[in-house]
Amino acid sequence: MNSGAWLAANVYDDVNVYSREIAVPHFDARPVRIVDLAKELGLSVATVSRALNNSDSVRAELAEQIRSHAERRGYVANRLARSLRSRTRNFVGFLVPDIENLAYSIAADACARYMANSGYQLILAISGDDPQLEHSALRSLIEAQVAGLIVAPTAEMTPSTRALLTGSSVVEFNRTAGLSKYAVLCAEEAAFARATRHLLDLGHKSIAYIGTTDSLSNGHERLAGVRRELANAGTGLDPLWTRLLPPTEKDGYESARALLSGPSRPSALLVGSSNLSMGAARAVREMGIHVPDEMSLVVYGDSRWGELYEPGLTTVTAPYQDMARRVTDIVSRMVAGDGGIPFGRTRLEAELVVRRSTARPASESAGG
Amino acid sequence: MNSGAWLAANVYDDVNVYSREIAVPHFDARPVRIVDLAKELGLSVATVSRALNNSDSVRAELAEQIRSHAERRGYVANRLARSLRSRTRNFVGFLVPDIENLAYSIAADACARYMANSGYQLILAISGDDPQLEHSALRSLIEAQVAGLIVAPTAEMTPSTRALLTGSSVVEFNRTAGLSKYAVLCAEEAAFARATRHLLDLGHKSIAYIGTTDSLSNGHERLAGVRRELANAGTGLDPLWTRLLPPTEKDGYESARALLSGPSRPSALLVGSSNLSMGAARAVREMGIHVPDEMSLVVYGDSRWGELYEPGLTTVTAPYQDMARRVTDIVSRMVAGDGGIPFGRTRLEAELVVRRSTARPASESAGG
DNA sequence: ATGAAAGCGCTAACAG
DNA sequence: CTGTTAGCGCTTTCAT
Numbered sequence: 001m002n003s004g005a006w007l008a009a010n011v012y013d014d015v016n017v018y019s020r021e022i023a024v025p026h027f028d029a030r031p032v033r034i035v036d037l038a039k040e041l042g043l044s045v046a047t048v049s050r051a052l053n054n055s056d057s058v059r060a061e062l063a064e065q066i067r068s069h070a071e072r073r074g075y076v077a078n079r080l081a082r083s084l085r086s087r088t089r090n091f092v093g094f095l096v097p098d099i100e101n102l103a104y105s106i107a108a109d110a111c112a113r114y115m116a117n118s119g120y121q122l123i124l125a126i127s128g129d130d131p132q133l134e135h136s137a138l139r140s141l142i143e144a145q146v147a148g149l150i151v152a153p154t155a156e157m158t159p160s161t162r163a164l165l166t167g168s169s170v171v172e173f174n175r176t177a178g179l180s181k182y183a184v185l186c187a188e189e190a191a192f193a194r195a196t197r198h199l200l201d202l203g204h205k206s207i208a209y210i211g212t213t214d215s216l217s218n219g220h221e222r223l224a225g226v227r228r229e230l231a232n233a234g235t236g237l238d239p240l241w242t243r244l245l246p247p248t249e250k251d252g253y254e255s256a257r258a259l260l261s262g263p264s265r266p267s268a269l270l271v272g273s274s275n276l277s278m279g280a281a282r283a284v285r286e287m288g289i290h291v292p293d294e295m296s297l298v299v300y301g302d303s304r305w306g307e308l309y310e311p312g313l314t315t316v317t318a319p320y321q322d323m324a325r326r327v328t329d330i331v332s333r334m335v336a337g338d339g340g341i342p343f344g345r346t347r348l349e350a351e352l353v354v355r356r357s358t359a360r361p362a363s364e365s366a367g368g
Numbered sequence: 369m370n371s372g373a374w375l376a377a378n379v380y381d382d383v384n385v386y387s388r389e390i391a392v393p394h395f396d397a398r399p400v401r402i403v404d405l406a407k408e409l410g411l412s413v414a415t416v417s418r419a420l421n422n423s424d425s426v427r428a429e430l431a432e433q434i435r436s437h438a439e440r441r442g443y444v445a446n447r448l449a450r451s452l453r454s455r456t457r458n459f460v461g462f463l464v465p466d467i468e469n470l471a472y473s474i475a476a477d478a479c480a481r482y483m484a485n486s487g488y489q490l491i492l493a494i495s496g497d498d499p500q501l502e503h504s505a506l507r508s509l510i511e512a513q514v515a516g517l518i519v520a521p522t523a524e525m526t527p528s529t530r531a532l533l534t535g536s537s538v539v540e541f542n543r544t545a546g547l548s549k550y551a552v553l554c555a556e557e558a559a560f561a562r563a564t565r566h567l568l569d570l571g572h573k574s575i576a577y578i579g580t581t582d583s584l585s586n587g588h589e590r591l592a593g594v595r596r597e598l599a600n601a602g603t604g605l606d607p608l609w610t611r612l613l614p615p616t617e618k619d620g621y622e623s624a625r626a627l628l629s630g631p632s633r634p635s636a637l638l639v640g641s642s643n644l645s646m647g648a649a650r651a652v653r654e655m656g657i658h659v660p661d662e663m664s665l666v667v668y669g670d671s672r673w674g675e676l677y678e679p680g681l682t683t684v685t686a687p688y689q690d691m692a693r694r695v696t697d698i699v700s701r702m703v704a705g706d707g708g709i710p711f712g713r714t715r716l717e718a719e720l721v722v723r724r725s726t727a728r729p730a731s732e733s734a735g736g
Numbered sequence: 737a738t739g740a741a742a743g744c745g746c747t748a749a750c751a752g
Numbered sequence: 753c754t755g756t757t758a759g760c761g762c763t764t765t766c767a768t
Contacts, residue, residue, distance in 0.1 A: 029535060034761070034763095035761075043738080044738065044740075045739090045761090045763090046738070046739060046740080046741095046763080046764080047737085047738055049763060050737095050738090050763090057737065057738085058737070058738080059737060059738090062737090074534070076510050076511055076532075077762085078452075078511065078761055078762070079511040079762095080448045080451050080452045080512070080513055080761080080762090081452050081744090081762040082761080083744090083762090084446075084448045084449050084452055084743095084744045084745065084746090084761085084763095085761075085762045085764080086744085086764080087744070087763095099476050099480070100473045100474055100477055102468065105467050108467050108492060109466065109467045112492050112493060112494045113496065113501075116508070119508075121492075121493065122493075123489050123490065123491055124462070124476060124480050124489075124490045125489065125490075126477055126481050126484070128481065133481075133484075136484070137484060140447075140484070140489055142444050143444055143445050143446065143447040144447050144458075144489060145447070163442065164442075164444075166442070167397060167399070249672070281676055282672075282676065285676060285678075304617070304646060307653070308646075308649055308650065308673060308676060308677045309676045309677070309678070310677070401745060402746065402747095403745080403746095411754080411755090412755045412756075413745090413746080413747090413755090414747080414754075414755060414756080415753085415755075417747060418747090418753095425754085427753065430753090446744090448745080448746090449744070449746040449760090450745080450746055450747075451746090452747095452760045452761065452762090453745075453747045454746075454747055454748080455747095455760070737768100738767100739766100739767080739768080740765105740767075741764100741765090741767095742763105742766095743759105743763095743764090743765105744763090744764105745760105746760090747758105747759095748759095749758080750756085750757085751754100751755080751756075751757095752753100752756095
């Protein structure tokens with residue numbers, strides 16, 4: 001029976017048919033080390049190490065022999081020892097508030113895949129937007145001797161956390177707290193100014209904004225964009241129609257319900273975070289508000305699900321793929337000790353995907 | 369000027385105002401080691417090490433003194449050295465085909481957060497559903513001396529990859545290839561049988577199925593569930609109305625378009641993967657097929673975006689949160705060397721969330 | 737081209 | 753309680 005058939009026959013069984021076979025390896029339970037290989041071959045550890053590292057100072061034939069023996073014995077190098085001795089580092093730390101967020105999972109995906117090519121591994125850490133957790137996560141990452149760090153900082157990063165980062169190579173991602181000379185960000189302010197202008201151009205006068213708290217760098221910038229454009233238009237952002245909240249679906253849902261249940265309703269709603277958008281869109285649907293006839297709606301985030309909403313949602317879409325590519329590029333050069341990294345703090349443009357959730361306001365509400 | 373104000377004043381500037389301050393730390397660029405602290409305090413490295421590890425065999429007052437000195441000097445332990453010497457392992461490997469998939473990002477999130485509490489760090493690796501990448505990723509994880517491994521295996525895991533896993537503690541997640549006696553899976557077959565029954569009960573006779581390739585364990589199971597129920601009903605699954613594809617949005621979109629462009633159209637479409645569902649739902653909208661009047665639609669995945677679709681999508685929802693919790697629980701016990709882990713291979717129930725995308729077939733197409 | 741020996745930073749074993 | 757010594761598994765001088 002070939003292994004393919006054997007596989008096909010058993011692979012979906014719930015019973016653990018392999019347990020006995022797996023549990024009894026031919027060689028010792030303790031992993032085989034270089035010294036073991038050296039003894040078995042009657043060589044010195046130095047020679048074996050060199051052969052395994054493809055050093056050219058080992059006779060080709062012997063090197064091949066050593067490698068095939070290592071393979072046969074199931075030798076797997078201990079990177080901890082290797083790193084310790086050779087002072088090389090193979091880890092990259094990736095610290096984000098929340099990996100379920102597409103901005104971060106796309107970046108993590110790109111980084112992990114790409115860095116693996118050059119022998120690096122990604123250590124994932126989640127801050128949950130909590131400065132305390134952020135501190136301990138960063139400490140742990142530094143303890144793991146990371147070669148570089150990708151960080152989306154929390155709103156209230158503590159001074160001691162900043163101190164911790166002294167001497168580390170960090171690149172900021174998606175958010176900034178002025179930690180590094182490298183950052184990959186989105187041109188949030190411009191994007192939200194454009195979205196606001198889009199609504200103004202359609203004739204909206206009463207525009208509500210639900211966004212993230214001002215202390216997050218991108219929350220700050222998005223709000224600034226909305227404010228700026230509204231100020232230009234001479235309207236200004238009505239505090240009563242502004243909600244600044246933590247970026248969660250629940251907060252989006254609840255604040256949208258609250259905002260839209262009042263006696264007067266804005267003619268347009270602009271939402272400044274993907275999680276908040278998810279919640280707000282759900283609230284709008286649940287409340288039976290007809291979009292765009294009764295109200296225009298602009299959301300933020302991945303544009304895919306905006307297509308599925310009825311009618312298609314006008315969406316501010318951050319260039320997640322490009323941002324991921326860019327941060328991967330920077331961190332890979334950084335850990336390679338590359339001198340002239342040709343990027344500093346970059347802001348990539350967001351796109352305003354206009355769909356059918358935005359339209360001219362109904363006449364009776366056009367005035368405010 | 370206190371640091372808070374200093375922060376607030378500069379934090380959003382794009383110019384790198386901190387670079388000089390950050391680049392010139394007070395102490396040496398080389399990180400401070402235990403031996404440095406020991407010299408500075410006139411103590412032995414052993415005592416310092418013990419104090420730093422909160423061993424109770426150091427006089428409390430002295431220990432406190434050592435710790436505060438370490439803190440002052442910005443000491444950060446080198447975990448590589450610590451692990452090497454003490455034979456403890458602090459890493460957990462997490463290997464998935466794709467971290468953008470919610471099933472995996474939710475699990476990664478839960479694991480990283482929870483394991484961090486007990487001092488573990490998650491190394492993230494992406495296989496991209498490629499058996500070669502899977503092999504090298506697993507090798508790298510083992511080289512990093514992981515204490516445990518969470519794996520969603522590819523469809524065609526190679527025998528040498530299986531051999532590599534010998535002696536490692538692994539728990540399978542979401543997919544299985546019979547690697548371990550621990551697995552956290554979804555009861556896929558039952559879920560899809562139920563979804564199929566739901567359609568049959570509504571009176572559908574011509575049901576199309578778009579799912580993932582049969583060699584993936586969950587693709588296999590979902591298909592089996594559909595087949596079983598259709599066989600029970602005496603209908604059987606029409607090969608012409610069955611598409612088995614890799615789990616990508618693009619494949620879902622294209623296959624749905626192809627399937628639904630034919631001369632005769634099924635009265636119901638069942639989609640067996642979240643990415644495929646995304647694509648299929650988009651295709652259905654684009655083609656202007658009216659759901660559920662012209663066709664019923666059942667999708668798979670996160671139920672959130674199904675709420676936003678018009679009309680609400682009937683969705684097979686895997687219990688991602690529960691699965692994440694469960695796998696986290698298992699792996700944490702596993703790496704702690706906990707003996708009697710009270711779970712083996714568990715299958716959690718999926719839920720069929722019935723919304724408005726499924727209804728009785730229009731009379732003219734009820735017959736097939 | 738190969739081997740002997742030192743040592744990365746840390747903790748564990750053994751003294752005292 | 754504290755110090756001395758050894759050594760985790762590996763790479764890297766420095767010899768030969």
